Amino acid sequence: MMESLDFGAVLQGRYLQWFVAGAAKTLLLFAACWLAGFLLSFVVVSLRQSRVRGLEALARLFVDYHRNVPGLVQVFIWYFGIPQLLPDAWQAWINAQGSEFLLVWIALSLNAAAYMSEDLRSGIRSLPATQMEAARALGMSFVQAMRLIVLPQALRVAIPPLVNQSLSLFKSTSLAMAVGLAEITYVSRQVENESFRTFEAFAVASAFYWICSFTIMALGHLASQRLNPAVSTR
Template sequence: MLDLNFGAVLNGRYLDWLIAGAYNTLVLFAAAWVSGLLLALVVVSMRQSGLAGLHAVSKGFVGYHRNVPGLVQIFIWYFGVPQVLPEAWQAWINAHGSEFIFVWIALTLNAAAFMSEDLRSGVRSLSPTQMEAARALGLSYAKAMRFVVLPQALRVAVPPLTNQSLGLFKATSLAMAIGLAELTYAAHQIESESFRTFEVYAIASIFYWVCSFALMGIGHAWSVRLDPLRGVR
């Protein structure tokens, strides 16, 4: 008979580990999401610039990060990149949490690649006259993208960006592979000590489930805010 005891993993140091893991998961997600979206705006602007060099760089960036598994990208940053950095840089990074820094960079770059494609689809859905009109008014390419094109593209891209946000949130669990104490890592540590496999992973699953539904709700609210008619269609 299955002997369930959730109290065994929801008190003492186990509870502290779960809380700390959940906190690290949320901080990592928020940091990677913000930096990923900002970088995605830069990448899509480069992709749409019409300049061969910028287009090639952005296309290569997207191609690499969309076709190489996220875990491999994390390993490259954590195990490979430090080998080519100056010793002073390595020492600084190690002193400030190398696990978090490198997984944040890896998730940021990966998220930016996918988000930039969603934004590019939004840009391509707009009439070319939007850019032409902005340039005719004297705006530079950068300002036209920032004030005219990208705000409209963002409105179109909210649903796929919400999906990418969900994917990014779940991808934070990959950080356990390099020892970052996020929620999945904490759950694994507790399971190894307590042998309460069902209880601890059930708690972790509920956390991810609740947070995922919260993200979907935020995405819907964001979509309605950008397009008020969407909420009544």
């Protein structure tokens, strides 16, 4: 006879504590990766627009690598590969800081930066070329023109794709499970192994992802309305 569902079995005691801790770690990882990726994306897109051949090529290589290599492989390279290239003292320091979180944060942040920079680049390409020319004619340096004139306008255009990338990044935090970081997916698997409540354990994780994803979309909509007040609120 099929066993009846019992969510109470996985939402009490230590299982509940595991879920809360896993959810908190997922949100912390996402926030840290989003912030680092977003800030780095401005650097990458600026290099792409710099018209300095070496810098453009470096930024293009960065974007091409992160867009064409699976995210899980990137996580594995940072977790298993990069530390092996470092001096023993550095490896010891990384391990002391909690290598799982640190290295997954680096991998996902770089991946997010590559995708976000392309969204910003698309926003820049939608602007008239005269924006940069006018800024330079006023005596601004390239960095000043990008920071004060071009990027703020490109950001308004790029909000919808940036929201999509934020959703993708949030879901990509589940890749951390592969290296043993106890985020929500890892915790769900742990609860399922001990309780044998497969559906209930992963249903809790699914509900968490669903709620957070809709929250991200809502925040993205609010940001779009604030930066683009003329856009309809429908």
